Amino acid sequence: MRADKNMIQRLTQYIKSFSFWDFLVGMKVTGSYFWKKKITIQYPEESTPVSPRFRGIHALRRYPNGEERCIACKLCEAVCPALAIKIEAEPYADGLRRTTLYEIDLFKCIYCGLCEESCPVDAIVLTNMGDYHIEQRGENILTKEKLLAIGDQYEVQIAKDRAEDKAYR
């Protein structure tokens, strides 16, 4: 209580503090929220909308005829700031250049999306799957088979996201 306050201010302050005015105001706020609709999203069953630009787990895509898109140009390997991509390549029996080894280390990856931007054939992409986990040591390395499998599994979603975002690329 400061000395320069006048009588009426002091009196109102006394009345306020003895009638628990501020406490009741606070309790009114929490009390009103008690009846409000709950905004919780129950995660495994429900999820928030995901942007088509979301950068989640990686995938290697194929052409509609089943042929791998990747031509082993190694631009992604070169651009990767975290050195998470490792590629080895040699010409296949049919004369086309393909990767024999394509590995992404998920622990190194920073999900910047530069690999996707650099890819001339849209082979390596970041899907919008943000919820995956690693159970065993070594599972953090995504091999070529795994990447292609992810691509096959989510191809519809990947194509849809790319189409939605096409105008801005």
Add this chain to the structure above:
Amino acid sequence: MLNNIYMIAIIFAKAIAIVIGLIIMVLLLTYLERKVIGYMHVRIGPNRVGPRGWLQPVADTIKLITKEIIIPTASNRFLFVLAPAISFGTALIAWAVIPFDQGVVVANINAGILYVLAISSLGVYGIMIAGWASNSKYSLFGSLRAAAQSISYEIAMGFALIGVMMAAGSLNFQAVVMAQQGGFWHWYWLPLLPLFMVYWISGVAETNRLPFDVAEGESELVGGFHVEYSGVTFALFFFAEYANMVLISALISLLFLGGWLSPFQSIPYVEFWFAWVPGPVWLLIKISFFLYCYLWFRATFPRFRYDQIMRLGWKVFIPLTLIWIIVIAFAVQLKIGPWFASG
């Protein structure tokens, strides 16, 4: 001889019934606490174990019972294990004098209020011994705070009870409740309003609940007096805290809100519509209201600063109760009705 054994058996059965009822209350309270606070945070709270999360407290109990009890090497083993037992015991024995209806009580003693006051003061020993026996600085700080707080608020609580005692002219709980006959406006909360508020706030402080939970103070003291406790020993402290919350709610219902009396007494017609409701149900409704307030306070208020708690206890509550005791003395002497007309 046979008669004596029969009496003891009856008392024993009553005690068991109270303990079981209390355990159910505490289990429900832990569930509802998380649910109510969740709702006030616009969340939905626990909803995974059992339908709508109803079995969550059972899961927690199983977890606490099966967990390892860790006894710190530097602790005093005997006192370390004794402390939760003291807390638990004092939380239970106060219920001996709480009447649930006319004549439904384990021990109908004349000095019931005095007994409750004594027992609730004993509860702080459990906390103090726990803090000291743990041999940890956080525990010790927590227990010192709890001790200082309990002692400060006990005085205000005692004065509030003196007001009730003067108004009712008795220390027996049943007599206090029967003196409040006559419906909502005849209960003591109105003539003793300042004492009612003081008793309620002191009760919150006495049970170390938010906003007065500096004894636990998880943000500065980790967990206060029970930092070192785990498993069943922790569960006992936890149970004691919640049982004390129920006890304070029951006491305040009995002393200021007419206990098992219907709020519609002496209102024509309405009184008879609710005449079929048994007394214990009214008591339970009143207890539930105060328990809800406990949770409401916890969801609303931040923790008080320690010196503010002490200032509130010593410089606001004690003078306030002293003044109101004098007012009550005059009111009783002058037979100001409807409360003190018969007194």
